[in-house]
Amino acid sequence: MSKQLIFIIVTLLTLGVFTFTISRIVSFLKLTKPGFPIDRISERINLTLLVAFGQTKILRRPVIGFMHALVYWGFLVITIGTLEMVVDGIFNTERILAGTGAFYDFVMWSGEVFAAIIIISCIIFLVRRHIIKVKRFSGAEMTKASSIDATIALTMITLLMVSLLGTNLGYIALNTSYYGSFPVSKIFLPMVSSWETESLHSLEQTGWWIHIVLVYLFANILPYSKHFHVFMSVPNVFLSRLEPLTKIQNMEEVTKEVKLMMDPDTAFANPPEGEAAAEPSRFGVKDVEDVSWNNYVDSLTCTECGRCTSVCPANITGKKLSPRKIFIDLRKRMNEKGPGLVKEGMSFSDNKSLVGDYVSAEELWACTTCNACAQECPVNIDQPSLIVDMRRYLVLEESSAPAQLNAMFANIENNGAPWPFPPTDRMKWAEEIYTAN
Numbered sequence: 001m002s003k004q005l006i007f008i009i010v011t012l013l014t015l016g017v018f019t020f021t022i023s024r025i026v027s028f029l030k031l032t033k034p035g036f037p038i039d040r041i042s043e044r045i046n047l048t049l050l051v052a053f054g055q056t057k058i059l060r061r062p063v064i065g066f067m068h069a070l071v072y073w074g075f076l077v078i079t080i081g082t083l084e085m086v087v088d089g090i091f092n093t094e095r096i097l098a099g100t101g102a103f104y105d106f107v108m109w110s111g112e113v114f115a116a117i118i119i120i121s122c123i124i125f126l127v128r129r130h131i132i133k134v135k136r137f138s139g140a141e142m143t144k145a146s147s148i149d150a151t152i153a154l155t156m157i158t159l160l161m162v163s164l165l166g167t168n169l170g171y172i173a174l175n176t177s178y179y180g181s182f183p184v185s186k187i188f189l190p191m192v193s194s195w196e197t198e199s200l201h202s203l204e205q206t207g208w209w210i211h212i213v214l215v216y217l218f219a220n221i222l223p224y225s226k227h228f229h230v231f232m233s234v235p236n237v238f239l240s241r242l243e244p245l246t247k248i249q250n251m252e253e254v255t256k257e258v259k260l261m262m263d264p265d266t267a268f269a270n271p272p273e274g275e276a277a278a279e280p281s282r283f284g285v286k287d288v289e290d291v292s293w294n295n296y297v298d299s300l301t302c303t304e305c306g307r308c309t310s311v312c313p314a315n316i317t318g319k320k321l322s323p324r325k326i327f328i329d330l331r332k333r334m335n336e337k338g339p340g341l342v343k344e345g346m347s348f349s350d351n352k353s354l355v356g357d358y359v360s361a362e363e364l365w366a367c368t369t370c371n372a373c374a375q376e377c378p379v380n381i382d383q384p385s386l387i388v389d390m391r392r393y394l395v396l397e398e399s400s401a402p403a404q405l406n407a408m409f410a411n412i413e414n415n416g417a418p419w420p421f422p423p424t425d426r427m428k429w430a431e432e433i434y435t436a437n
C-alpha cells in the first residue's frame with residue numbers, strides 16, 4: 001500500500017472519530033438552556049484578540065504566563081506547517097507551501113524557534129507539576145486521572161516538537177539546496193553529517209509519520225481531557241459575557257411569574273384550544289439540563305489551571321468551595337447523565353443530580369460572589385453566575401438556605417424589609433428627635 005493511500009485512510013479514520021466526538025458534544029449542548037445573546041460582535045472580536053490571542057490574562061503572572069503564551073503562539077505558527085504536512089500527505093506532494101518564498105522562510109524559521117521554546121517550556125511545566133508541586137495544581141478535585149491527563153498531554157506536545165525538528169533535520173541533511181529556514185535543526189546537522197542517504201531518509205520519514213500521527217491522536221484525545229481548551233478557548237472568550245461581572249442576571253422564570261400575577265387575565269386564562277398549559281420550568285440549576293449553554297461551554301473550556309481557586313477568598317480561608325471544582329463537576333456530570341438524556345429524553349433520571357451529589361450546599365453557600373475567580377480566569381469562565389443559579393434552586397425549590405438568610409427572607413416577606421421590625425415601627429428611630437423639638 002502506498003504512503004499516500006495509508007495517509008488518506010488514517011486521515012479519514014481521524015476525521016470519523018473526531019466527528020463522532022463533536023456530534024456527541026453537540027447533542028449534549030442541545031440539552032442545555034438558552035444563554036445570553038451573542039451581540040456586540042466588534043466588542044467580542046476585540047476581547048478575543050486581547051484575551052485569547054493576546055493572552056493578556058495569562059500574562060498577569062509574567063514569567064510562567066509568558067512561557068504559556070509562547071507555547072500558545074508557537075502552536076498557532078506550527079499549525080501552518082502541520083496543515084502543509086496534511087496537504088502533502090493527501091496529494092503526495094513535498095512541502096507544497098515552499099513556493100510562497102519569504103513567507104515560507106518565516107513560517108519555518110519561527111516554527112523551529114517556537115518548537116525549541118515549547119520543548120523547554122513543557123519540561124519546566126512537568127517539573128513544576130511533579131517536582132516543585134505547585135499548590136495551584138492540588139485540591140480535592142484534582143484526581144490522579146487529572147494529573148496523568150496533564151502529564152500525557154505535556155509529553156505528547158514535547159514529542160510533537162521533537163518529531164517536527166527530526167523531520168526538518170532529515171530534510172535539510174538530505175538536500176543541499178532546500179526551501180525554508182531551519183535555525184534549530186541546523187545546530188544538529190553535524191550529528192548526522194556521516195549518515196547514509198537511506199538513514200537520513202528514514203529520519204525524515206519517521207519524524208514526519210510520528211508528528212502527523214501524534215497530531216491526529218492529540219486531536220482525538222483533547223475533547224476527552226482538560227486540554228480541550230486548545231480548541232475551546234478562542235470560541236469561549238468570543239462568547240463570554242460582556243456585562244460587568246458584578247451584574248446578577250434576573251431570573252426569566254421569576255419575571256414571568258410576576259408578570260402573570262400583575263396581569264390576572266393572562267394568569268388565569270385557559271391555554272388556547274389544542275395547546276397544553278405551559279409546564280412551570282425549574283427555578284435555578286439542579287442538574288445539567290438546567291444549565292445554560294454558556295455554562296456547559298465554560299466547563300468544556302476549563303483548563304483546570306486553578307487560577308480561580310487560588311484567588312477565591314472562601315477557598316483561601318479554608319472553606320470547602322473551589323470554583324474550579326464546580327466546572328469539573330459540571331463536565332463530569334454531563335458525561336454521566338448526557339447520554340441518558342439524549343437516548344431517553346428530558347424525563348430521564350438516574351436519581352442523582354449536580355447539586356447534592358456533586359456540588360454540596362456547603363460549597364455553594366461559601367461563595368461571597370466577589371467575582372475574583374471570573375476576573376482571574378484566563379479563558380473568561382463565569383463561575384459566580386452558575387453558583388448563584390444553583391443557590392437559587394436551593395432557595396426557590398428546596399427552601400434550603402442558611403438560617404440567617406431564611407430569617408432575612410421571612411422579614412422581607414412579612415415586613416417588606418430585611419430587618420425584624422414591622423413597617424409601622426420604621427420611623428421609631430426618629431421619635432426622640434421629634435419629641436426633643
Ligand code: SF4
Pocket residue numbers: 308311312313314315321322323366367368369370371372373374383384387
Ligand atoms: S465569586 Fe465565589 S467562587 Fe468566585 S472567588 Fe469569589 S467567593 Fe470564590
Ligand code: SF4
Pocket residue numbers: 301302303304305306307308309323324327376377378379381383
Ligand atoms: S475556571 Fe478558569 S481559572 Fe478556574 S481552573 Fe478553569 S480555566 Fe482555570
